[in-house]
Amino acid sequence: MSPAYVHQALTLPGPLPLDNGQALEDVQIAYETYGNLAADKGNAILICHALTGDQYVASTHPVTAKPGWWERMVGPGKPIDTDRYHVICANVIGSCIGSTGPSSNHADGTPYGMRFPVITIRDMVRAQVALLDAMGIARLHSVVGGSMGGMQALSLAANFPDRVERVLAIATTSRHSAQNIAFHELGRQAIMADPHWRGGDYYGEQNAPDSGLAVARMAAHITYLSEEGLTEKFGRRLQDRPDGQVGERAFGFDAEFQVESYLRYQGSGFTRRFDANSYLYITRAMDYFDLAEEHGGMLADAFAGHARGKGARFCLVSFDTDWLYPTADSRHVVHALNAVGAPVSFVELSAPYGHDSFLLDVPALDRVVKGFLDG
Template sequence: MATPRPLPTTSLQLPDPLPLDSGQVLDGVTMAYETYGTLASDRRNAILVPHALTGDQHLASEHPITGKPGWWVRMVGPGKPIDTDRFFVICANVIGSCMGSSGPAALDSDGRPWAMRFPVITIRDMVRAQVALLDVLGIERLHAVVGGSMGGMQTLSLAANFPDRADRVLAIATTARHSAQNIAFHEVGRQAIMADPNWQAGDYYGTGAAPDKGLSVARMAAHITYLSEAGLTGKFGRRFQDRPDGTAGGRSFGFDADFQVESYLRHQGLAFTDRFDANSYLYITRAMDYFDLAEEHGGRLADAFAGTRARFCVVSFDTDWLYPTSESRSLVQALNAAAAPVSFVELSAPYGHDSFLLDVPALDRVVKGFLE
């Protein structure tokens, strides 16, 4: 994505400067967001759904670049587990991202893209911006905050740092801190991007050439971590691709994609570059790596939730090796230690980390039940 395009989305400028964990202050923050359903007159039916690393505000509506349905359209809509006939659902593009909110691809006050002049942000900074958006929208208290993966980090961060803002907190396939292995995979992605000569220290906007090759490699590496080994085997195994002429494939004794899994990964990498900005990938992975909710609160995770009065629900998936169930258990123990009401469920699903986005009817039931 060499040059960000104007996109059809709702956005507004936050009235106040946004203080950041780095000590910097971000002025004139733009928040791009979508809403679904109708805000009740008492303003008590709002649900905030923070998105994941490469997600965006198009939760339940067509993506303006890819034309694909919203990323959680199976979960959010009329009569669905997050029922837009009952709830007013808000999804905002996180700061640092590239779908309309302030980030490296957006223009600074001098009219030039921020690029690497954009301040390094944290998960808490993303949440601060969303809480400021809620203030503008006049929503004092959420019925619930619901998020998976990095959305789950934001969900937990909101509960910890703004304990009066949500009645229910639903954290799915997530963690209270990024592990060494998580950081390592992100660092591979960042190095792939920064190794691309088109990256040009981040100043590639308007050059007509973006570091798409590096971004594509970053996406490929990350994508493997989103799937389970068994899921990959079930979906692709060692099956060869058919040849272009339709005949059965096999070893080409070359470096084309012989295996279906190679072709799939290459496609995932390339398609990603159409809709995502490489600098945003750097900034958001950095924010995730910095995330350590215990460290933010004196080193004890339970203390992060000392002030909460919310009800919690924590969901993990048995095949998720990116944020395995053990991470969710630690979180639940901390919530127990903080005497917060919490329910916990490990769901069985074959898709690995991506299970939270896919067809797992048991998750639908958990979400629906928790929001009652």
Template sequence: MPTLAPEGTLATQPIGDLVTEAGATITDATIAYQRWGEFRGEPDGNNNVLVIEHALTGDTDVADWWGPLIGPGLALDTDRWCVISTNVIGGCQGSTGPSSPHPDGRPWGSRFPAISIRDQVTAEKLLLDALGLTRVHAILGGSMGGARVLEWSLMYPEQLASACVIAVSARASAWQIGIQSAQISAIERDPAWHGGDYHGTGQAPTAGLAAARRIAHLTYRGEQEIDERFGTTPQTGENPLGRYRDPNQRFAVESYLDHQGRKLVERFDAGSYVVLTDSLNRHDIGRGRGGLNKALASITVPTMIVGVDTDILYPYHQQEHLSRNIGTLLGIAKLVSPIGHDAFLAEFRQMDRILRRFLDLSQTTSDEDAGDYMI
């Protein structure tokens, strides 16, 4: 039987040395995770484990960012399912990343290697192996989490019975690389960046990280939603139409983006933001596999695709491309929302229906190969 942390508790699991796709080594790596619901079934066969993959600046606490979807009787019914969520390698919420201690005792900082989505999945496989799980019922994730789900399906198809890929593409587009590189540049141009070795200096590139978040947040939300909420309204008590430009006299949307930047600075490490954003730039499931369509066609894991009709960052046509070419398609679902990319983190009623449908379909598919254990 697998050895799992107490329900809801943030736990860390050593996974040993991780050798990256590019040949670097992360020594004595650790992955953080949380678990909800009791394990049932066989650790190397049919069981009730759902692995949830978080987005770029997310964390293991699914009960926080997907709260209305996880719990007894909800879409991710913890009376039925054992939900496990990991913190990605390179992150800053318990897993080894740039702010973590290097084996020499100092922070990794600039010595932390570049990682790919495939490296993230390799680390998660090492985690599941360490926990005693060699197969799970499903892996689900959105945005960067969805990219990891795709790579899971290609790298270790024998270890998952089904997959749900939300709001992501088969590879990074040039536009995505461009907008994400601009965010990285904002951080690296902050004088407090110190080449990535700011940990322990008493300084941090908070201005750069906040600027990166302001850029990113505009790609996470829909143009229609932002305009309807703010338009050209000045921030209360401020006048952005004065004789000279004054950064303290803002439009309401500027104040909103400043707020988003401050919130991220309070909870996230700039080094992790750079490493993980760079991993999204490297996302390409066709690399070394004969191209995108050949790679997609080779996916044998039954997969549900989900997209958002107003997504600027990962437009819906990219999910349509996935659905047309993936080898074993369970179905495609569209979130209809003015919110944009973040709709999968906000439109809970629609996500509830989609996740219930996915789990119903995945159960039907897995029943065909089920042994003694039935969920």
């Protein structure tokens, strides 16, 4: 579902060319900004959000009323210091939090639904660069992103090398693996099997494919966590038992275990703030992502614009419990950057939270982010 309002939005002045050969007309980009833009516009940082994220990186979400998804990282005196930097976070095209996507109206006045063109990560980045053009920002101080946001950061560096000075990519990859694609396909099939999906034409109907979307979210959420974290948080403890111990089973299919209840909560809460069709489109964009394939099959060629230190500085961060985008994925990018002589630093951080570690309280990440941006 779309929020009742967005704080800031801009309609791109011209059509947006897409990788599939089409062009998207009247594209609206919803975004939030924090901190003041310097007179020379040299202090702008673009933060790219993950699959289910949005532009409300450090401000209250208008639908859920929850704090911004990276409020611990962005703000006055924080690692991404808004007393020093002008932070921009835009909702990606294809999403449902104000930017043009499947729930937006087509030229005929009805929602796109599945008429919306299939998009790529590079298309999302093109839209963000068009937003920067409209703001008069020729070169970013930094682009920062985790997960799908890291994909966008790497894509911007590869396709618009003259537009950024620093690239910070966290818990991400240069391409989706077969396992990543498989999990996304599971979620998409859950949505499309929901009888309320109606081929994507459920807008204005009494019921949306919330059950399918909830299952998709549950499956994906498992990949964001670590076995260690799940075991520590839930173990095999039963739900709604005074002592939470094994035993006293109900011998049914309600949420018996605490971990089951947690996943159901995650799924149902997600349906109140996200659109099922947007989930289809964004996961497909992530599955198509392959920086090497986009640049002739060699990942190093994707970063040719940064060869011999003439372009941006890079920092890659991974987490030791992240099995969705493991450390090997980040090292693969680092090796490609090394191959062209681009300045790059890399660190694997220890955290028990799995892929979601970049969103949670990992003080070592705070130090890395601040040191790289301010250095």
